[in-house]
Every structure is written in structure tokens, then in C-alpha cells.
Amino acid sequence: MKKLLALLLALVMCCALLVGCGGNNNAAANDTAGxxxxxxxxxGDAESVTYALSETPVSLSxxxxxxxSRHSAYQDAIAAFVEATPSVEEVTVDFGAWSGWExxxxxxxxxxxxxxxxxxxxxxxxxxxxQGQTFVDLNGLSEFLDLTQFDENALAQCTVAGxxxxxxxxxxxxxxxxxxxxxxxxxxxxxxxxxELIAAGQAFAEFEDGSYYPVALGEYDRMILMVYYxxxxxxxxxxxxxxxxxxxxxIIEGLxxxxxxxxxxxTPTVQQILGDGAESLDKNPKWMDGRYAGIFEWDSSxxxxxxxxxxxxxxxxxxxxxxxxxxxxxxxxxxxxxxxHPAEAALLIDYLLNGDGAAIxxxxxxxxxxxxxxxxxxxxxxxxxAEANSKVLATCTNxxxxxxxxxxxxxxxxxxxxxxxxxxxxxxxxxEAAQILIEGIEGVL
Amino acid sequence: xxxxxxxxxxxxxxxKWLDNNLGLIYILPWIIGFCVFKAYPFGLSxxxxxxxxxxxxxxxxxGIMNYIEIFNTAKITKALTVTAQYCLITxxxxxxxxxxxxxxxxFNIKFxxxxxxxxxxxxxxxGSVAIAVLWKAxxxxxxxxxxxxxxxGVQGPSWLSDPDYALFIICFLxxxxxxxxxxxxxxxxxxxxxxxxxxxxxxxxxxxxQFFSITVPMITPVIFYNLVTQICQAFQEFNGPxxxxxGGPRNSTTLVSxxxxxxxxxxxxxxxxxxxxxxxxxxxxxxxIIAFTSQKKWVYYSDxx
Numbered sequence: 001m002k003k004l005l006a007l008l009l010a011l012v013m014c015c016a017l018l019v020g021c022g023g024n025n026n027a028a029a030n031d032t033a034g035x036x037x038x039x040x041x042x043x044g045d046a047e048s049v050t051y052a053l054s055e056t057p058v059s060l061s062x063x064x065x066x067x068x069s070r071h072s073a074y075q076d077a078i079a080a081f082v083e084a085t086p087s088v089e090e091v092t093v094d095f096g097a098w099s100g101w102e103x104x105x106x107x108x109x110x111x112x113x114x115x116x117x118x119x120x121x122x123x124x125x126x127x128x129x130x131q132g133q134t135f136v137d138l139n140g141l142s143e144f145l146d147l148t149q150f151d152e153n154a155l156a157q158c159t160v161a162g163x164x165x166x167x168x169x170x171x172x173x174x175x176x177x178x179x180x181x182x183x184x185x186x187x188x189x190x191x192x193x194x195x196e197l198i199a200a201g202q203a204f205a206e207f208e209d210g211s212y213y214p215v216a217l218g219e220y221d222r223m224i225l226m227v228y229y230x231x232x233x234x235x236x237x238x239x240x241x242x243x244x245x246x247x248x249x250x251i252i253e254g255l256x257x258x259x260x261x262x263x264x265x266x267t268p269t270v271q272q273i274l275g276d277g278a279e280s281l282d283k284n285p286k287w288m289d290g291r292y293a294g295i296f297e298w299d300s301s302x303x304x305x306x307x308x309x310x311x312x313x314x315x316x317x318x319x320x321x322x323x324x325x326x327x328x329x330x331x332x333x334x335x336x337x338x339x340x341h342p343a344e345a346a347l348l349i350d351y352l353l354n355g356d357g358a359a360i361x362x363x364x365x366x367x368x369x370x371x372x373x374x375x376x377x378x379x380x381x382x383x384x385x386a387e388a389n390s391k392v393l394a395t396c397t398n399x400x401x402x403x404x405x406x407x408x409x410x411x412x413x414x415x416x417x418x419x420x421x422x423x424x425x426x427x428x429x430x431x432e433a434a435q436i437l438i439e440g441i442e443g444v445l
Numbered sequence: 446x447x448x449x450x451x452x453x454x455x456x457x458x459x460x461k462w463l464d465n466n467l468g469l470i471y472i473l474p475w476i477i478g479f480c481v482f483k484a485y486p487f488g489l490s491x492x493x494x495x496x497x498x499x500x501x502x503x504x505x506x507x508g509i510m511n512y513i514e515i516f517n518t519a520k521i522t523k524a525l526t527v528t529a530q531y532c533l534i535t536x537x538x539x540x541x542x543x544x545x546x547x548x549x550x551x552f553n554i555k556f557x558x559x560x561x562x563x564x565x566x567x568x569x570x571x572g573s574v575a576i577a578v579l580w581k582a583x584x585x586x587x588x589x590x591x592x593x594x595x596x597x598g599v600q601g602p603s604w605l606s607d608p609d610y611a612l613f614i615i616c617f618l619x620x621x622x623x624x625x626x627x628x629x630x631x632x633x634x635x636x637x638x639x640x641x642x643x644x645x646x647x648x649x650x651x652x653x654x655q656f657f658s659i660t661v662p663m664i665t666p667v668i669f670y671n672l673v674t675q676i677c678q679a680f681q682e683f684n685g686p687x688x689x690x691x692g693g694p695r696n697s698t699t700l701v702s703x704x705x706x707x708x709x710x711x712x713x714x715x716x717x718x719x720x721x722x723x724x725x726x727x728x729x730x731x732x733x734i735i736a737f738t739s740q741k742k743w744v745y746y747s748d749x750x
Contacts, residue, residue: 103710110500110713128501274606274694277585285587411711412691413520413699425608425695 057089064119065101077357116339122329123405136335137163144346149370166332170366173327173392176318182293201266215294219420226254232322239401270424299388300366325396415440494720500713511720543623547630568624577688608697633667
């Protein structure tokens with residue numbers, strides 16, 4: 001009996017390895033197919049596949065990340081969609097907070113078990129569907145999804161491997177938000193230039209016990225601010241044609257600027273912010289009570305940070321401090337290739353972004369890019385988000401390469417975090433940090 | 446002649462096979478579960494560890510490159526070092542603390558059952574996400590611990606953001622979950638015959654002498670069991686560092702399990718993640734083998750002759 005059992009287990013192990021090899025071959029074969037297909041096959045979706053609505057009502061699924069207000073808006077809009085669309089009898093939902101969401105979704109994409117319609121981050125198109133293997137080419141669904149409502153430039157940003165892989169919901173960029181009450185208390189004007197920001201730091205250092213700061217910047221915030229700063233000085237994009245467009249000397253200049261923010265009491269150290277023990281800055285008690293009097297965040301986050309202040313009336317959307325910085329597609333809606341009813345899924349996206357659903361969604365996904373969506377959203381658009389978005393779009397004209405957000409750079413143990421925290425903790429000199437940053441970015445590009 | 450011996454009217458071959466293999470059939474559900482959820486991933490991960498398997502790009506390279514990279518990548522060697530420190534701190538302290546409390550709770554004191562329950566509760570709660578979140582709240586700069594310290598005039602350090610302290614906070618959470626080890630020690634202490642203590646007392650042995658010369662040797666099988674299980678569990682620790690510090694600051698709490706997760710599910714590099722997991726497995730297996738080999742020298746089994 002023991003021998004039989006041992007034999008059985010050994011057999012299973014061998015099978016496991018063989019299946020492993022088989023799985024690998026499949027993966028490799030897919031990879032090869034992807035290589036051979038490239039743009040032609042991806043673009044070919046639009047030409048060769050004809051989509052039609054099912055004759056019987058179908059079920060769809062959708063997934064998204066966000067906060068409570070976004071969850072609630074999505075659910076209301078989806079309920080209205082099901083009621084208004086006879087060909088869809090049910091839409092199942094999967095949603096959660098951003099933390100850990102990408103890890104979960106990447107596993108779903110790899111295993112082919114993602115929802116029919118997915119809210120996607122812009123860089124996911126290149127990270128998970130660089131050859132068009134994960135998302136449907138939406139050009140072929142224009143019968144069900146009105147693409148004319150979107151700016152062609154924005155659609156081009158979502159075209160990867162010749163396929164329109166998601167519909168952009170909004171454009172976004174970073175901007176400063178201030179707590180005017182704290183600035184009044186300290187007796188300094190809200191900064192409008194980088195020089196004024198440094199000067200404000202010195203005034204905050206002398207206020208009370210020095211525990212107040214003009215702005216709180218986490219590691220990734222610092223990286224983006226450095227790029228904004230450099231783009232405001234040099235005017236050129238961070239990455240051009242797949243190559244880093246800034247020299248080592250220029251990056252050192254950017255890192256010196258970031259370090260000067262700590263040295264001049266403009267921002268607390270990374271150690272201080274980590275010591276606050278908050279999941280994110282909007283949940284940080286020091287932001288809530290005004291000890292951190294500013295943040296540098298996405299324009300689409302205005303309502304979140306506004307709502308978390310103890311005195312929301314003090315919330316002010318600041319100005320960009322320099323003429324430069326990038327904008328990007330904030331997020332989009334995509335249809336996965338495992339979706340059995342792409343036509344109905346396209347109807348759902350159209351409803352949420354172009355149709356009556358946009359009125360329910362308001363600015364939960366940012367200021368709608370869709371012309372009809374923006375019109376439908378009307379008063380549901382949050383005034384603060386609209387103000388922030390208009391300021392960003394007016395000033396930030398640089399383009400962003402999607403690889404900027406690659407997980408090996410942006411993740412909590414990625415290059416950006418390593419460089420910015422290493423600099424703040426004193427583990428790296430500015431020259432070392434610049435070198436590590438350049439090597440890391442070039443490795444990804 | 447051949448047919449002169451009457452055949453025994455017995456079981457049919459099928460019935461005979463069934464009788465002989467009934468036990469196997471009973472455990473078949475377990476075997477299937479084991480093969481599908483343990484053996485298959487186990488074998489597959491070994492295979493992947495020799496490839497550059499990526500969730501989205503498949504495999505393009507075979508070889509031992511992952512194993513070479515492990516020992517040439519600073520953040521991986523640092524994670525191995527941190528994990529070793531974590532084990533060295535948590536395993537002995539947890540065992541010592543569990544034995545100490547079990548020894549106290551072995552006395553006939555009032556409300557002993559209530560105390561036993563109270564000390565066991567952290568083991569039920571300890572690994573949960575909620576407790577990890579609570580831990581984070583307790584040890585933040587303006588958390589309860591530093592607030593209490595300030596009442597006695599002590600300026601508490603940055604427990605979570607100072608690389609010199611963060612690992613101790615993670616270790617402390619694990620040591621706090623001493624309940625399950627304590628229950629085993631308590632059962633072992635109950636099993637030490639009272640007459641041995643009586644004889645020792647008559648011979649003039651004090652409490653300390655009795656503890657180290659009678660109690661500890663008698664419970665060495667349980668100490669050994671707890672040691673092996675605690676080593677294995679310490680190597681697998683994930684929740685604490687993931688939720689409380691997310692491996693920071695400056696990777697000072699990045700344990701190997703957290704690194705495996707990051708490679709596998711954040712960077713989709715399943716090949717490298719598998720290789721790191723196998724290195725962890727080999728280290729863990731080596732320590733277990735050492736423990737088993739050494740038990741002849743220090744573990745006392747009363748039924749041995």
C-alpha cells in the first residue's frame with residue numbers, strides 16, 4: 001500500500017511538471033502568436049469581428065476601484081442601466097479600495113477571469129495588454145459605443161498595439177490643495193510660485209513648535225513634483241520616444257529642489273509622514289486638523305481631500321506653481337477579451353460615459369471627457385474638481401509616457417520610493433539618488 | 446488432481462480489491478485535494494523557479510538565473526537577513542514567554558481558567574488584519590504607546606518609521622500571540638508526575654532546581670514540537686509586515702514572504718517569486734532537519750529505553 005501511495009504521489013509530481021511544461025508552452029505559444037500578430041492582428045479585431053446584440057437578455061459583470069461615493073454612483077447608474085436596457089437582465093459588480101486592487105486585477109487578467117467591463121488605469125494597457133491580448137479593440141464596437149463624443153487625442157492615448165483598448169473617462173494632472181485657515185494662522189499668503197513655497201516653509205518653521213508644514217509630500221508625490229518642476233524649467237517631456245529626456249545634471253537639479261523642500265521646512269521628512277501611521281494623506285490626522293496645510297494631488301481627488309478636512313470651508317484649490325507638468329488619462333473603461341457579450345458591454349460603457357448614466361456618475365471618474373457625458377453630468381459635476389481640472393489642463397501641457405507608472409518604478413518597493421525615501425533618510429547622496437533613478441527608469445524603458 | 450481440491454467459495458476479485466483498498470478510497474478526497482492544491486503547485490513552482498515565467502509574457506528563458514540573481518540582488522539578500530533576524534528574535538522569545546506563562550497558570554490560583562482564556566485570546570486574534578491595524582494605531586508617533594510614555598516624561602521614538610525599531614514592533618506582535626504554544630506547554634506541564642517533584646523536594650531541591658532539572662527535561666518533546674512549528678510559522682509571516690509597515694521603512698521589515706508576494710503579484714515575475722520561495726523552503730527544511738537531528742541529544746521521551 002505504501003508503495004502504491006508513493007508511486008501515486010510520484011506520478012502526480014511528474015504530471016505536475018509535465019503540465020507545467022505544457023502550460024509554459026502554451027504561454028510561449030501565446031507569446032509567439034502575440035509577436036506575430038502585433039498591430040495587424042490587434043487592429044484586425046475591428047475589421048474582422050462583427051458584434052451583435054444577443055437575442056435573449058444577457059448578464060454582464062463590471063469591476064472598479066474607488067471610494068464610497070464612487071461605489072454608490074456606479075451602483076445607482078448600473079441599476080438605471082439594467083432598467084433601461086432590455087437586452088441586459090443583470091450586471092454583477094466587484095469593487096473595492098485602490099489598495100491592493102491592481103495586484104488582484106493583474107491576477108484576474110492573467111487567468112482570464114476578469115469582469116466583462118473593467119475600470120482600468122491608463123498604464124494597465126501597456127502593462128497587461130501590450131499586444132492587445134487582454135482587452136477588446138473598441139473601434140469595432142462603435143455601433144454600440146459613440147466614439148465621436150471623445151477627443152481624438154485622448155482616444156489615441158488609449159490606443160495600444162493598434163487597438164483602442166479603453167475609453168478614457170477623464171484627463172487628470174496634479175495640483176496643490178491648501179488649507180487657507182492654517183496659512184492665515186501662520187500669517188503667510190498661499191504660495192503661487194515655487195519661491196513662495198520655500199519662503200512659506202521658513203515662516204511655518206517659526207510658527208509655534210514647528211510642527212506645522214505648508215505641504216505634506218509622500219515619496220511618489222515627490223517624484224511627480226520633481227518632474228513638474230523640471231518640466232516647468234526646461235519645458236520638455238520627461239520621456240520622449242521611449243528614452244529619458246533629462247540629463248543626469250538636470251535630474252540632480254530636480255532632486256536638489258526636492259531636498260530643499262525638506263531642508264526649508266516645506267514638507268516633513270518621509271520618516272515623519274510614515275510615523276503618522278495613516279493609510280493615506282486624506283486619512284492623516286495632521287491633514288485633517290491643518291498641521292499639514294497642503295497636499296499635491298490629482299485633480300480628481302479634490303472632493304476626497306476636501307471632505308476629510310475638519311474645516312472643509314478652508315479647502316482651497318491652488319494654482320500650479322510653474323508653467324509645466326504633465327496630464328494623463330486618469331482611468332478608462334475596457335472590455336476584456338473573455339467577455340461573451342461585447343456589444344452589451346459596449347452599451348454599458350456608453351451609458352456610463354455618454355448617456356444618462358453620466359448624469360448619475362457626475363465627476364466620480366473625474367471631469368467627463370465625453371462631450372455628451374459632460375453635458376448630461378451638468379450640476380452633478382463637483383465644482384472643486386472642475387476648478388482643479390480646468391487649472392491643470394490650462395497649465396500642464398507636457399505628455400506622459402505610460403511606463404512612468406510601471407509597477408517596478410511606482411510600487412512601494414519600486415525605484416521612485418527607494419530614491420525619494422533613501423534621499424530623505426540620508427541613505428543616498430543626491431548624486432547617488434540620481435544615478436539609481438536613471439538606471440531604474442532606463443531599465444523599464 | 447488439480448481440480449480435486451475444492452475452491453474456497455470466497456470474495457470476488459472486485460470485492461477483494463475493494464476490501465484491500467478501502468482505506469485508500471476513504472482518504473481519496475484528501476489525496477485529491479493534496480495533489481491539486483499542494484503537490485501540483487509545489488512541483489510547478491519548482492519548475493517555474495528555473496524559468497523567467499511572467500504572468501503576461503510567458504517563458505522565454507530557462508536556467509538557474511533566478512537563483513544567481515537572488516544572491517546578487519541587495520533587496521533580496523536584505524530580506525533574507527531580516528527574516529533570519531525576525532526568526533532569531535521571535536522564536537526563542539515566544540517559546541520562553543509561552544513557557545513562563547504556562548508555568549504560572551499551572552498553579553492552582555483563583556480564576557485560573559479565566560486567565561488561561563485571556564492569555565489564549567491573542568492567538569486567535571493575533572494574525573488577523575484587524576489586530577495588525579490596531580497595532581499600527583498603537584505604535585504611530587502620536588499613538589497610545591507614545592502618549593503613555595509622554596505621561597512619564599519619556600519622548601517615545603518613531604516605532605513604525607525608524608528602521609532601528611520597526612522590526613521589533615513586528616516581532617512584538619508575533620510574540621504576543623503566544624497562546625497556542627502556551628496551551629501545549631500547559632498540557633505538558635500537567636503531564637509531569639507529581640511524585641517526581643515530591644522526591645526532589647525531599648532531596649532538598651529548590652524550585653529553580655526542580656524547574657531546570659525536572660520540568661524542562663520532562664517537557665522537551667513539547668519544546669521540540671513548538672520549536673519546529675514556530676520556526677516554520679515565523680518564515681511564513683506575512684500579515685504583520687504587510688499591513689503595519691508594508692515592508693518599510695527602507696525595507697527594514699521586508700520579510701521573504703512579503704518579497705515573494707511582491708514579485709509574484711505586483712511585478713508578475715512568477716519565476717523569480719518561485720525561486721525565492723524555494724530558497725526559503727530549503728532554509729526552513731534545513732533548520733527543521735537540524736532540529737530533528739539534534740533531538741537525540743536533548744529531547745527526552747519517557748517511553749524510550
